[in-house]
Amino acid sequence: MANVRGPVLTPIPLSHRTLAESLLTQLTRQIVIGALPPGSPLPTEQALQEAFGVGRTTVREALQRLQASGMVNRVGKRLIVRAPADLSETDLAGAAASAEAAIRDGFETRKLLEVEAARLAALHRSDKDLERLREILIAMGAGDEIEFHRVNQQFHLLIAQMSGNQVLAEVYENSLPLFFRSQAYWQLFEAGLGPRPLAGGGQAGHQRIFDAVAAGSAAEAAQAMGEYLDRVRDALIERVRRGREHPAGRT
Numbered sequence: 033m034a035n036v037r038g039p040v041l042t043p044i045p046l047s048h049r050t051l052a053e054s055l056l057t058q059l060t061r062q063i064v065i066g067a068l069p070p071g072s073p074l075p076t077e078q079a080l081q082e083a084f085g086v087g088r089t090t091v092r093e094a095l096q097r098l099q100a101s102g103m104v105n106r107v108g109k110r111l112i113v114r115a116p117a118d119l120s121e122t123d124l125a126g127a128a129a130s131a132e133a134a135i136r137d138g139f140e141t142r143k144l145l146e147v148e149a150a151r152l153a154a155l156h157r158s159d160k161d162l163e164r165l166r167e168i169l170i171a172m173g174a175g176d177e178i179e180f181h182r183v184n185q186q187f188h189l190l191i192a193q194m195s196g197n198q199v200l201a202e203v204y205e206n207s208l209p210l211f212f213r214s215q216a217y218w219q220l221f222e223a224g225l226g227p228r229p230l231a232g233g234g235q236a237g238h239q240r241i242f243d244a245v246a247a248g249s250a251a252e253a254a255q256a257m258g259e260y261l262d263r264v265r266d267a268l269i270e271r272v273r274r275g276r277e278h279p280a281g282r283t
Contacts, residue, residue, distance in 0.1 A: 095111060131272050148254070149194075149197075149257075151251070155248065
């Protein structure tokens with residue numbers, strides 16, 4: 033039975049589009065990135081009103097449209113996020129579009145933070161920082177996918193901390209759950225595609241960033257980080273597009 037208490041959301045300010053559209057977009061994106069996993073109930077109408085600062089009519093319109101999209105089912109008085117295998121082809125198409133949008137939004141935000149962080153890190157690096165960054169880079173070559181993804185986060189967080197900008201580093205660290213969350217709905221599109229390639233080429237994909245930071249080349253570090261993030265973004269989007277033909281739980 034689903035946990036009727038529901039997950040805790042981190043609200044994002046709504047845009048000046050119609051409020052119902054903005055709320056619908058936020059809920060869909062949080063389903064796609066796994067913040068609202070399959071089988072979990074959506075927050076109550078009152079909780080959504082309070083979290084996003086909108087009225088009851090706006091919340092109800094957004095929830096009606098979310099239900100119509102096929103991403104949730106009504107069970108009693110609650111709306112429950114649907115399991116991947118329950119989604120129709122139309123639902124999958126909508127999920128794929130939402131996944132692509134979530135990927136693009138996430139990497140646009142990462143570039144805003146990480147390109148500048150890499151530039152500043154090249155200017156403010158210390159021998160101690162570089163030694164730790166080198167250790168992380170070496171650990172990436174161990175061949176263990178789980179370990180790679182763990183140290184990958186450490187690499188990018190350390191770059192932010194090396195920037196010398198405490199606000200940037202804190203914003204980045206607080207954003208890690210959004211940037212590196214296990215995207216449950218992206219995994220709809222993983223079946224039949226074989227092992228997922230390591231992000232950005234694995235250890236080799238991070239070597240150029242390290243080399244530029246170590247050399248103190250701010251422009252090269254910023255460029256290397258931007259190109260790395262573009263490669264990861266494009267690879268994820270291609271994975272989603274290819275995987276729509278073989279979604280999880282289907283034949």
